[in-house]
Amino acid sequence: MRPDGRASDELRSVQIQPDFIIHPEGSVLITIGRTKVICNASIEDRVPPFMRGQKKGWITAEYSMLPRATPERNIRESSKGKVTGRTMEIQRLIGRALRSVVKLEDVGERTIWIDCDVIQADGGTRTASITGAFVAMVLAFKRALEHKQISKLPIKSYLAATSVGVHPIYGPILDLCYKEDSTTNVDMNIVMNGQDEYIEIQGTGEEATFSEKELATLLSLAKKGIHQLIEAEKAVLGDLFTEQKVGTSK
């Protein structure tokens, strides 16, 4: 039995509250168990220098935690004067994941800024950020469509992410809370789209290893969780692909 009584293949409760902040083009508060992330999407009418003249958009993400999102207060990165390696990894991961489901050529020369700010952390903040950021981004695109800034929704697929791990007591489990995460040596973050295709697999054994068989179980747990997360996205966003047949993601 897991600390919060969940089955090994059970996701925590998920809420996605749209229009959380008034200013951004897209904004949600995503709550997964006790993890809460504000995900805001902003549209800027230009691309960074390395993308200019390509008639394509760009998506970039920033991630941060409030100092007291965690049980112990963390030093603010602005006070340290630099962004940690962990933050950079997460920012790069969120950006890559979102870019994989967007037709950048349909965005025009615009940058989508994604801001994921964790206000309360209990494990899984990076995967919650990806899931929440996807919804915030689609909300921003919907608004741009309404304002006729773009002519169609530049989305290829749904997108969601979750974590899985091999726990020394509970074995392979889905959607680790902080208590589980901190006692699990093998830890994997999976990002998938709505066609059951992988976008990112990051599996790591900190001072540990995992076998081919364990890998298979973890991938299967993740798929189950991602199906549920995509249902939660649909509850907010509606069915994005009713009429057109969305094929492979390329």
Next chain:
Amino acid sequence: MRPDGRASDELRSVQIQPDFIIHPEGSVLITIGRTKVICNASIEDRVPPFMRGQKKGWITAEYSMLPRATPERNIRESSKGKVTGRTMEIQRLIGRALRSVVKLEDVGERTIWIDCDVIQADGGTRTASITGAFVAMVLAFKRALEHKQISKLPIKSYLAATSVGVHPIYGPILDLCYKEDSTTNVDMNIVMNGQDEYIEIQGTGEEATFSEKELATLLSLAKKGIHQLIEAEKAVLGDLFTEQKVGTSK
């Protein structure tokens, strides 16, 4: 008539939601009109080096805005690698204001960390931060009292802050929203305690000036607003000074 229909001496609606985040010792979400600030108070069992051995506590504050707290996205200070002058001024102001109502010798060699994170901005974020931070700090002290870490509430007085200004059309007004603030040249932030004493007056004419008479009107508006804010604090905190007679703040 002001943009949101308020009278010149009318505060925006104020909500102070206690226990907003689960981890900090004290936490509130303060909402003043459309301005929303998460104020968290953390207690650390040591003081900074310059305070060691004095058998007194210390209070320090950090202030930040989410990038999309504002209509235009701001660059994150952690990305810039440095904290702006504006942020530093606000942090120093919040810290000084709180220290003025706390008996630091009753705190013991502890540091109170105040984190004010603006998630939505519409003017008056620094004064909302002071008011919210005061409540979060008292909640943290109450909890320390329950846990017998301290033997009495080390508070000398209530504390609240508001802004006033001389608007070219509306004249002297209380509690400026962003639209008013950005068109007002004379702008003043006032911090007062529960005995109608001043803790901080910061009045500035950006490319403008103000007369002695205008100053008197502004001070009077501020006092009215601060009385109301202290009532809102009492609704959350109860009457802190019922039995003991709290005298002057020294």
Next chain:
Amino acid sequence: MRPDGRASDELRSVQIQPDFIIHPEGSVLITIGRTKVICNASIEDRVPPFMRGQKKGWITAEYSMLPRATPERNIRESSKGKVTGRTMEIQRLIGRALRSVVKLEDVGERTIWIDCDVIQADGGTRTASITGAFVAMVLAFKRALEHKQISKLPIKSYLAATSVGVHPIYGPILDLCYKEDSTTNVDMNIVMNGQDEYIEIQGTGEEATFSEKELATLLSLAKKGIHQLIEAEKAVLGDLFTEQKVGTSK
């Protein structure tokens, strides 16, 4: 009796030596008691990016202390690699104060750089900097007028600043030296123009408060001191407004 024998409403001796450094467009050494500040004004023929195309000038200030301006050696900010919060506050204050008395539209698209370098400190360095910087700036404008870079002196009024405070022994006093300043909890810097209008009031009770009555006394002391400082400015600059009647400062 104050440490240097002054009456409570008595300013220290003031000297303003013009043309102190040969290179700047305007340069003074201001000496107030034992506080000495080199104030240089430079004119650059362009404005910062956020001001471009507005056909107005800009004024910006930098402030620094030599490491041994003080009894204990301070670490140089260039060695620390960052400017402290205190320095930023002072720089912003000096810039705002000067901009309030200049008709920026008469300056053209030029930046006035003010450099205040404290070579010897004994309290009141920020207010001495404002007073000295005003004179250096007017000298620079006079030179620009002689060289026909501008067609009239873009000055709306004289400008001076001083400090006042409530001392536990001497009570309310004018123009605090370091020894007084370090033992005073309520401390106020006042910037006024030549029409007795306020430009900036920064009053702060570090772990203390002040009453409405004390505020009134402090404002009155400050006004007296500022009158004397403006006399010292006139001794260097002459009467800037003899023929034209300078009205309100807006």
Next chain:
Amino acid sequence: MRPDGRASDELRSVQIQPDFIIHPEGSVLITIGRTKVICNASIEDRVPPFMRGQKKGWITAEYSMLPRATPERNIRESSKGKVTGRTMEIQRLIGRALRSVVKLEDVGERTIWIDCDVIQADGGTRTASITGAFVAMVLAFKRALEHKQISKLPIKSYLAATSVGVHPIYGPILDLCYKEDSTTNVDMNIVMNGQDEYIEIQGTGEEATFSEKELATLLSLAKKGIHQLIEAEKAVLGDLFTEQKVGTSK
């Protein structure tokens, strides 16, 4: 046919030159095709603060490229004044991978510093760094064993890493050179130990996705490459586990 004529499951030529630099405790030059990395291992007789008192060792890695390791000159990170996100990710990956095969409690309170400096890059620098760093680290431990600083080799298993990817023309391939890597959207780095267990899987589709079937092929290619790399390691290090039977890596 791949650009350099290799079969899809063919590794580039591998050389590991031990004792490349005279000063470090362990030093190799690893050459994989045209990629060359100097891997140095240093032993320091203390651990970082967060590890003190645990009677365990620590392993940390730094990674850098010479500016002209690449066809276009890169700006030196010391000139930029900060380490990029890519470098941080690689450094963290190398450190985690090495720690997974070391019995840290047998190292004592020592830090193993791994420095991977790419002097010539042609794809696969991070996986070459891991493989080379493993050999340098074991050489350093062997020397510590000779000097009786440690009593046995604290190694649980061999360790090697390679890259695999799905190329739009060649399909799934092993050990991508730069030309292949830059035209491949799905790219995966695999770290395994000598018991065919996974230590790290990092698969990413930059603007692309991959199916379960493609994943299976990639994992199989990687296993083949890693077997060959471990043979190259044994040629330098000898058989580390002849007499004792090394079981599972936990």
Next chain:
Amino acid sequence: MRPDGRASDELRSVQIQPDFIIHPEGSVLITIGRTKVICNASIEDRVPPFMRGQKKGWITAEYSMLPRATPERNIRESSKGKVTGRTMEIQRLIGRALRSVVKLEDVGERTIWIDCDVIQADGGTRTASITGAFVAMVLAFKRALEHKQISKLPIKSYLAATSVGVHPIYGPILDLCYKEDSTTNVDMNIVMNGQDEYIEIQGTGEEATFSEKELATLLSLAKKGIHQLIEAEKAVLGDLFTEQKVGTSK
């Protein structure tokens, strides 16, 4: 004929004003032609970590220019957030030069901080800084001797520095002003002691070269200038070595 009418072997006028600033242990304003440098010496009762326990003192120097010490305003190094290479070179040179004439073992475990702040520059600021810093340092040691913090003056010799160069029109010249310096390709700074021994020779041909014969002439000019500078030092400091016979500098 040189721009200011000097002969090729003629030094500019030299003034050394002692006790310029009240707070430092030693302070001078050195004026060489139009170059003015405030040199302050501070004594701290401890040495940097790398010197601890050696029962010797340490001397370290910092050098800075006011932004308007020069005809064009320079950006303040504190604003840039870093010290330039030129500044570092000069700081290291001043420190080395001073250390060469001090018996560090007679200083005790103390650090002498030298601050050279150029308030007006017209060429030769680094050599003026060395000469001025020597006087400030000796004044500080004299005061320490009076206060019985040290038992004898820990000085081995006088010390002075000057610049020489080969000018395309004037040929080899002594003590270059800025106008000369900026048109001279071969430029040499010479530091010598009172026994005509070299402490530092820094000769550089920026896009130029110099012959052995030119080198001999330059060294001879420098020696002449340094004799005069040492006379100016003696006018302030008196004869430091009257009674004891100061021998070789080692």
Next chain:
Amino acid sequence: MRPDGRASDELRSVQIQPDFIIHPEGSVLITIGRTKVICNASIEDRVPPFMRGQKKGWITAEYSMLPRATPERNIRESSKGKVTGRTMEIQRLIGRALRSVVKLEDVGERTIWIDCDVIQADGGTRTASITGAFVAMVLAFKRALEHKQISKLPIKSYLAATSVGVHPIYGPILDLCYKEDSTTNVDMNIVMNGQDEYIEIQGTGEEATFSEKELATLLSLAKKGIHQLIEAEKAVLGDLFTEQKVGTSK
């Protein structure tokens, strides 16, 4: 007898291996005794802003050491976030030295980037860098000539550098290894061209001095060493000036 058995006027063995790295336009590994430096020269088709429009080239150098180039591991400058004063001095020296032998007007508006990366250090790394960088730069120019990017070799002369010093036991010696360098107080780096002209003399007595006679001996030793180094350069580069008579270096 010196530690490695050399005579006082004997250079260590010198190897210059051309085309060491494949990507740069010019690349050598220079080995002097146990000191090894990779010197790469890159040609960029533009000049820095301060050189634009002058129809001349620019040469700039960067210098770095691998952390374990030395017996003790050094902290990487990219980790420190800043370049040390020593590194800056060396970089500036290398750049100046190379510029002194190049006809910049014949380079066109191009920047030559020199990267000197010390992979193994045993004294004399800065002088080895200059000698190696000269060869790498000429190789890059030869290649540009072959590719008809430039019409003639823009070289005025050969260039080499070595160190000399006065050792307390061995007296004046040539080409100091680390062990000698660390016990020598008077240390001099000499850069000369192929016409026996000086480009740079940097002689410094760290807590010591040197006489005119010692200076003469040191200059003579350096000249001998530089003759040998230029022979080693010719073995790689051939005779650059056979047909045209290269006269003075201007």
